[in-house]
Every structure is written in structure tokens, then in C-alpha cells.
Amino acid sequence: MARATFLLPAATRFGGQQAGADVARALGRADRAQAGEEGRRAQLRRHFRLTPDHWPMAALTRQMDAGDAAASSWLRADPAYVRPDINGARLLAIGASLGLDDDDRAAFLPELRPMFGDAGFPIDAPHPSRWYLRLPQGAKLPAFAEPSEALGADLFDHLAEGSEGRRWRTLLGEAQVLLHNHPRNAQRVAQGRAPVNSLWFWGGGALPDAVASPHVALHSGDEIALALADAAGIARALPGSFGIDADDAVFDLQGARDLAVLERDWLQPACTALQRGELQNLVLDFADGRQWTLAPGQRWRFWRRPLARFDA
Known part of the structure; x- marks a missing residue:
């Protein structure tokens, strides 16, 4: 029999929404545990093991995009939109959420190449939304915040700190000046799109020696998850609705917020597969670290009360 795992957002993201009777009954009879740490990174690490144990997302996505990551270390320098406000500047969009295309890439990159090249960090973009800096051998990097940590927050609260971070703060300021004055941004604004007026550095490091996963297939639209699947050598596809x-x-x-849709397209079909004996188990892995396991034999736990809410 097959096994399935659903990677879900934190249970609180569903608020007070309630599942229907059949699914609530199955949830009430499930085995529940606190399986690990909170957060998206911790969730993915429960399903992918990197050797050595680090998190070089720039190198992994570079390998997915261009296949040439093994020769160097890498840092993402993703296009971003920052909006000034009374207290500073708020980071409102990074990478794919800006809707960049090949014309944007062709316009912005030539402006940035001389600056980063002179600094010793050549920049290029094999994907319109994913920009990369090639790092020299032995380059030391400060700690950079991932986009999910900084998005929506004050830019200055998440910039690299300390003496090692000073150089990157300077480079960011120079890049912001170049991008702010770029005529392509006037065109984007006229088209109703956000300007690209900043960059976001993150994900630095070299390719791991190995990436392993206990699974054989991943259905995801998330670039980090897909890069991990590529490195682990498992099949990948976009998620649609549940099927074995x-x-x-x-x-x-991870993007699920409507429990009724999640139940219709995923939970109910999976529970039906459990009842038919087509699934050995179904694991619900929440980004807050909770993990519930549903299995066919749990149908005999008739004394357990239904559980209609994830955050109960």
C-alpha cells in the first residue's frame, strides 16, 4: 500500500473553520504528536536530509535552474520591491511575486553587472525571478534572513549585521540607487506593476554533498521544495488534487487556507483511499510542528470524539 504526506501551514492559519463529519471523525481518531520545530524550513528538513547539515538554498536552486552550481558557492540576490513609510522602509515583494519576465531581466541585469563584478561577485539570472551572485573561493558571509522572515517587515530590521554585514549593506544601497533610477521601473509602474527598487540577499553557500529523502515523489509549486526534490533525485510534479x-x-x-477546499480536494479523497485500503497511512505535517497520522486501523477507535478543527 502507498503512503502519503500533506505539508500544511500552521494549524492556526485555518482559524475556526470546521471540517465535515467524515473528516472530523478521522481526525479525532488519528495519532497526534509534536514532531518537530516550527517554521517552513524545519518542516522541509523533516523530509529532506542534507549532508553536510546546512541550508544553501542559493546553490540548490541554482543547480535546478542552470545545472552549474557545483563549481562555486552562491548567494541569491533576488529582485525586490521596498516601499518607504514613516518608520523606515517595508519589504513588500521578493522574486516571483513581482511577476518578472525576460524583458525585465534583460533591462535590469546589465545595470547591475559592473557594480557586482567590480566587487568580485558576478551576477546573473538564469530565471527572471531568481538572481544569483557567484562567490569567490572562501568568501565569508554574514547571516542573511530568508524572504519568508523579512517579507512585510521593516527592511532595516532584517539586514545583515556586524562587520561582515557592512559590505553587503553598502552593496544593497548602491544597487537600490541604480534600480531606483532605471527607466524600466517607470514602464512597470505605468503597466500597474510594482517597481524593482531593491534586492534581497539570502541562501548563501555551496552545494551539499548529498540530499536524501524517504519519499519517492513530491507535488509542489514551491521553488525550494522542488530544488530539494531535484537534489534528492525524486520525482516531482505540481499539486492538483489528491491521487495515488x-x-x-x-x-x-503550504498555501492552503480554506478548509472546505482542502477537505474537498485532499482530505476527503485521502480518507476514502484509507477506507478502501489503498493507503497505508496519511501524515499531516503542520508548519507549527504538529504531526497527525491517519491509518485504516483507527476506524475501530469509535470511542474517540470527532475533531473538526485543526487548532483544537
């Missing part, structure tokens, strides 16, 4: 297409598959549903 592998012996052990992960379905990345």
Missing part, C-alpha cells in the same frame, strides 16, 4: 501516483508521495499544501 507513487508508493510514498509528499503533497505540498
